[in-house]
Structure formats: structure tokens, C-alpha cells
Amino acid sequence: MSAPSAPPSFRVWAVPGLPEVQPGDDLAKLIVGAGPGLVDGDVVLITSKIVSKAEGRVVRASDREAAIDAETVRVVARRGTLRIVENRQGLVMAAAGVDASNTPAGTVLLLPVDPDASARQIRDGLRDALGVSVGVLVTDTFGRPWRNGLTDVAIGAAGVRVLDDLRGGTDAHGNPLSATVVATADELAAAGDLVKGKAEGLPVAVVRGMSHVVAGSGPAGAGASDPAAGSGWEGARAMVRGAADDMFRLGTSEAVREAVTLRRTVRDFTDEPVDAAAVRRAVAAAVTAPAPHHTTPWRFVLLESQTSRVRLLDAMRDAWIADLRDDEKSAESIAKRVRRGDFLRRAPYLVVPCMVMDGSHAYGDVRRDTAEREMFVVAAGAGVQNFLVALAGERLGSAWVSSTMFCRDVVRDVLGLPDGWDPMGAVAVGHAAAPPVARAARDAGAFIEVR
Structure with a gap:
């Protein structure tokens, strides 16, 4: 009789020792230099702020509102000075993701132009430097309708199955699953935020034990390279609900x-x-x-x-x-x-x-x-x-x-x-x-x- 298999588990930790990121820095090299001890199947979670800094998305703005205007495609809701908007990346979020914290006075941080492309570049750099196949998520902090508090979500992804589509399967009681699509990338991002924190100066975290959602690693079937688009591997952009399917596209006033x-x-x-x-x-x-x-x-x-x-x-x-x-x-x-x-x-x-x-x-x-x-x-x-x-x-x-x-x-x-x-x-x-x-x-x- 075979021994029972261990229950599913994973480990998550923050990566200390990263220097202050400057425009033009190679984030993959900085992460490697911090000695994270990466292995195949790990997921690296990177706060979008340092991606923006490395990509030179620090801009001078004496008026943060003007910077938000420039990044806004559509205003969804407004209350006083707070605006929930759709930004150039297609994300619906507060202030278009324009951030005036952790940046010199008189400047603001804009989100990466293409967070999925940023994640791919970092993933390639880690593979070239360490010979490992890992997943990379670029994360940012979001509020949620109907829920108090903030959490991290994935705004960029490479080598990670961002959505786990369970439709067509059954639950433990044999009931058909007709609407269950799990936001795996967002769950990973939130797990990483638990150890990165908001003020501890730890912008990178690693999740180990989730190799089944990382391309090119884990059990057979994960594939030697990123599977075709449309299967949940196509980047965090796939997690943005399209206008035709968004029942709550319109805001309040x-x-x-x-x-x-x-x-x-x-x-x-x-x-x-x-x-x-x-x-x-x-x-x-x-x-x-x-x-x-x-x-x-x-x-x-x-x-x-x-x-x-x-x-x-x-x-x-x-x-x-x-x-x-x-x-x-x-x-x-x-x-x-x-x-x-x-x-x-x-x-x-x-x-x-x-x-x-x-x-x-x-x-x-x-x-x-x-x-x-x-x-x-x-x-x-x-x-x-x-x-x-x-x-x-x-x-x-x-x-x-x-x-x-x-x-x-x-x-x-x-x-x-x-x-x-x-x-x-x-x-x-x-x-x-x-x-x-x-x-x-x-x-x-x-x-x-x-x-």
C-alpha cells in the first residue's frame, strides 16, 4: 500500500538586499545579485514601482492631477479628488496608477507602458543568468468594489498560467463547473504582498511550490515553452474583463x-x-x-x-x-x-x-x-x-x-x-x-x- 501523498503546499518569502533602483537598471541582474536561490518552477513577484523606475517611468509633475489626466482613457467614477479610471494599459484603478510615493518630490511614477512585456524581459534575463525556468509577475495594489482594504494583483505576467479555467469539469460532489475561472496570478500576487509589505522596502518576493502554473516546469503537460495564447498563459492582459462582458463598466455618478x-x-x-x-x-x-x-x-x-x-x-x-x-x-x-x-x-x-x-x-x-x-x-x-x-x-x-x-x-x-x-x-x-x-x-x- 502506497503512502498517502503530502497535502498541497507552497512557500513564499521576500528577497532582501536589492539596491535602490535607478532608470536604466537591469532588474534581472539586480534580482540575481540579491541571491534569491531560484529554481525551476518558482514564481518571482515584482512590485511595479521598481519596474517603472528601471524603465524611466519617473516623470516631473508639479500637478499629479495633470499626470492622471494624461494616463486616463475613461473616467469610471469620481468622488471629490478621488478618481477611478481606465488607464492606457486597460486597467480600471484609482488615479490611473499614478503614484507620488517612493519617488523624489516633484515627480510621480507611471505604470510600465507594457507590463506583460516587462515581465517577459525580466523572465528572459533570469533564465539567461541562472539557467532556470521561472514565472514572473509584475504586481500593483488595487482596491476592490464592495470590499474594504487593498490587495496586490498581477498587471504583468510571463510564463505563468494567469487564469485556471475549470469550466467543463466537476467539483468533489460531481456537480458540473460552468462558471469557475480562477485568477491564479492575482492569488499569487496577493500571497507575495503578505511578505513584501507596503513599507518594508522589499519589492520582490518568490513563491515556491506552484510549478504546475509555470511554463516549462512542473508535471508533464506544462510544456517546454509558453503554450499558445488563449489557454490562460497569454499574460496579465487576459485578466482584464472586456467591455462587452463587464456588467459594472459604468461607475456611480x-x-x-x-x-x-x-x-x-x-x-x-x-x-x-x-x-x-x-x-x-x-x-x-x-x-x-x-x-x-x-x-x-x-x-x-x-x-x-x-x-x-x-x-x-x-x-x-x-x-x-x-x-x-x-x-x-x-x-x-x-x-x-x-x-x-x-x-x-x-x-x-x-x-x-x-x-x-x-x-x-x-x-x-x-x-x-x-x-x-x-x-x-x-x-x-x-x-x-x-x-x-x-x-x-x-x-x-x-x-x-x-x-x-x-x-x-x-x-x-x-x-x-x-x-x-x-x-x-x-x-x-x-x-x-x-x-x-x-x-x-x-x-x-x-x-x-x-x-
Whole structure:
């Protein structure tokens, strides 16, 4: 009978004796000089600060905020002076990773330009100097949503299986694993931070006993070199969740501003079906708009079947053609104008927002009655704007056009709407077939008058 195998374990320790890092230093040589006693399968954890210093990412900045601005791609959330942003490396973190600690006064440290490339260079240097196959992680300190406290995570990796995809396997009870992908590199980074500390001046740590996650070492199957991309070995960049899969991409007070920015007029859609529940959530946002006299002047007619969409669009087209003929437009001009609305037929989902004036006041005075209707029209527009922004937050494209306003009787008749419902255009909804075209910047000051 064979002896039971030892339970899994690993050892982690900090590497003392590294000198103060200067621009141009070879980090692999400095680590070798500290005598870490590396062997095949070890994982070397290196604080990003010394990588930045060696790569000359120390810049003069009398204003740290300006340096953060320069490194920021997208502001996710802001509270006072604190900003959570997406930086040039694609990482979502506080202050874009710009650090004013452990650097001379009047300077700041920026993150390495390409942390994965930095990790590869250090790994190659260690292999050349010591003849060992190790993994290298470049680490940095992150806060986490919903959790107090900081921890280290991997922002650069070489020779380490950063993600361990267990999907398709089973647990100890035989239950299928359908969503379990372990962030191995982040777990290693956090383990290293326990011994490196934040103020002890120990920027490098070594983990031993995890050779099964190091390329070119450990049990058979690990491979003689880094396996192909897509298998968890492709670097720490693989750990950054893409925008399409990020359920929490929008921040706090920035959520509305970001959704407004995302909102575009989209006229070209894919064939992907629209989630009816998402549209209903957008309607729920629409009806929070302000309205006069505590009224609710919004109604949204959802055309979810192709039959209803075609029937409405055919009737509207016929009415439009009749109007254009009455205006003595040429056949060519009529055909051209009608073609402009063809995108409505290609949209997988249509919504007809309507205004109702239930609760409005009748004054018997033209001026006041006109103003009363205008208040309701403004409220209807506010509701539609909420609707469009909420659709953008659901990652749905939309186009609001005025077409139904020119044939309201036709629309009411085809859709069986009450006489008091005034169609306020039509909204085409779907998944955009292409990324939105960059919007020209507008200076808000050009639209402001101060008195």
C-alpha cells in the first residue's frame, strides 16, 4: 500500500538586499545579485514601482492631477479628488496608477507602458543568468468594489498560467463547473504582498511550490515553452474583463454621463434579437422624467412582432408618398425620401412613444393653452431622452425619428390607439452593427449664457 501523498503546499518569502533602483537598471541582474536561490518552477513577484523606475517611468509633475489626466482613457467614477479610471494599459484603478510615493518630490511614477512585456524581459534575463525556468509577475495594489482594504494583483505576467479555467469539469460532489475561472496570478500576487509589505522596502518576493502554473516546469503537460495564447498563459492582459462582458463598466455618478456619451443615433443593426426585458427597463427609466401637474404623460407602444412593424411601416409609407405627391414632388425625389426610412424596416425592434395630456389644464386662453401643451411636449421629450439613454446603458443602439408625428391618425388607426394618444416619432432599437463614429467634441461653454 502506497503512502498517502503530502497535502498541497507552497512557500513564499521576500528577497532582501536589492539596491535602490535607478532608470536604466537591469532588474534581472539586480534580482540575481540579491541571491534569491531560484529554481525551476518558482514564481518571482515584482512590485511595479521598481519596474517603472528601471524603465524611466519617473516623470516631473508639479500637478499629479495633470499626470492622471494624461494616463486616463475613461473616467469610471469620481468622488471629490478621488478618481477611478481606465488607464492606457486597460486597467480600471484609482488615479490611473499614478503614484507620488517612493519617488523624489516633484515627480510621480507611471505604470510600465507594457507590463506583460516587462515581465517577459525580466523572465528572459533570469533564465539567461541562472539557467532556470521561472514565472514572473509584475504586481500593483488595487482596491476592490464592495470590499474594504487593498490587495496586490498581477498587471504583468510571463510564463505563468494567469487564469485556471475549470469550466467543463466537476467539483468533489460531481456537480458540473460552468462558471469557475480562477485568477491564479492575482492569488499569487496577493500571497507575495503578505511578505513584501507596503513599507518594508522589499519589492520582490518568490513563491515556491506552484510549478504546475509555470511554463516549462512542473508535471508533464506544462510544456517546454509558453503554450499558445488563449489557454490562460497569454499574460496579465487576459485578466482584464472586456467591455462587452463587464456588467459594472459604468461607475456611480458617472453612469448617467457615460450612458449619455454612449448614446448615438444608430441606423444599422445586427440580426441579434433585442431583449424585451431590457426595453422594459428602459421604459422604467423613461417614466421617471419630470412632468407638469404630477402627471404621467408618457406611453410607449412596443412593436415586438415583425408583423406589427411591417403593417405600421407600410401604412406610414403610403401616407408619406401621398403627402409628397400632393407637394408635387417627382417620382425620383419621392423614392429617395422613402429610402431614408428603410432602416426602420431593418431594425429588429420598434417603439412608438406617445404623449397623453391626461391631467392637463384647460384655460380657455390661446396663449396659456399653448404653453400648457408645450409643457407636456417637453415632458414627453424628457421621457424619450431617458429612454434612449437607458437603452445605451443596456448596450442597445437606437434612432429616434419624427416620422409618426406626420401621420398620427394613420398610426393610431393601425395600432388601435386611443384618440388622445399623440405619437411622438418612432424609436428603432437593436444591436449596433458597427462601433459608433467618434462624436465631435462640443465646448459646453458655447451653449451657456451667464447673467
